[in-house]
Amino acid sequence: MYNIGQYIPGNSPVHRLDPRVKIILLVILSIFIFRADLTVSALTTAFYIIVIAVSRLGFLRVIKSLKPAAVFFAFLFLIHLFFTEGTPVFSFLPQYVSITFEGLHRGILYTWRFILLVLSASVLTMTTRPSGLVSGIERLLRPLNFTGISSHDTAMMISLALRFVPTLLEETQKIKEAQAARGANISSGSIFYKIKSAAALAMPLLVNSCRRVDELADAMEGRGYQRGPRTYMYELQLTRLDYAALLIGFILVFAACAYKYF
């Protein structure tokens, strides 16, 4: 079972890149993608094909990781396809529903951009261990510490949230099964019934979570947790690889500025 962009252990250069560098590159690339035309989209896609090959993630696995967002991709495409004014290429009910050339172009471009954005996030999380991601975010947020936003607390929060995702999923499943055993059936019946069943599911989940939070707070405090600075088992350290990757990233940005791409 793979969740969206679950970490795939490995030792490729992409894996070894410092999480901070990967996050910065992701931000730069996202800006490019937001403004991409078909050529830039194609170039970015080529870039990701290389990245996925180098990091040995397996194309199939990466594509599978995009599946949960497939509905949105399709929705985005169809919206643009049918609701863009322009020269009709094809029409079912003339004057009512028609596909325009502009619609086709837009649909492809916008969907492609969106796929590339999700793909970027997916590749990042598949090649970076979650804790690395969290310490990366922590280090990048450190300059903001003076504003009162504690980078360590934010990192702790993100990491706890991520850690409890599987636990909550498991618990939801258990409650569903328990309710099904008592005759409830969430997947059928009227809308009203479905909403009622969902509420019946949410209540025990909420109550359990409150108890969980109490116990977790005790366990954390008992292990000496205090808000504010702490140390981590892995110290982030920039290597030559990181500097090279950053350099390439910044050259791209400068080039884009010089050619007034942004």
Place this chain on the structure above:
Amino acid sequence: MIKAENLFYLYDKNSSPVLKDINLDIQQGEYTAVIGPNGCGKSTLVKHFNGLLFPANGSVQVDGINTTDSSSIHQVRQKVGMIFQNPDNQVVAMTVEEDVAFGPGNLKLPPGEIQKRIYEAMETAGISKYAQHPPHNLSGGEKQLLALAGILAMHPSYIILDEPTSSLAPDERQKVARLLQQLHKKGITIIHITHNMDEIVHADRIIVMESGKIFLEGPPGEVFSRVDELKKIGIGPPKITELMWQLKKAGIDVSTSILTVEDACKEIASKVNTHV
């Protein structure tokens, strides 16, 4: 030494106290078991030992440090580790090794030292092979071993366990119980709350609590032989001790401070032989 003096505690100002005038010394190196009916205040008591709760009246000291001394609280938390009943709600990280690293990170140890300690701790707890695994894939018993590793990496002098095995399968209970005895041999002081009397027959001392007070206290043989008093508050001694007690009631003059099947056999054999 952990020392409680005239300890009172109440969760609500208007309610009656949950702990009533507890006086207690726990010596370095001791294996102390705490038993008592549900709601008698066992958890409340031990939460005072590492500064999760503070006395409403009286005091608690750990190696001479008063737990209410906020400038030394991190020292108390380092010295006294605590394991809870629910293995799921003690995990804070997304991999086993990083969960073990949480405590040392709170102590602000340098990364090299953290790594050294967590590998030692995982080795002792027997979970090294799971170092990179997400904790939610572990079994309940393995999660408790993980919690123990997380405490061991802080190099504690005392480990408190609040019903650590009550949600585990029998074979997993044994694994945890065995590790506790092993740690005790290494010189770590163990304070073990449990409802499973067989786990604690080897303890140095048993403290029986009842409605916020210490009801009985002493070595297992002595405490468990007082079957009448224990039954009054709803506690059954180990089956074998109760057997001896029933024999004695039936008129066979055997010792009632027997805790193991072996000792029981010897004791009964000696009586039978003298009768013949």
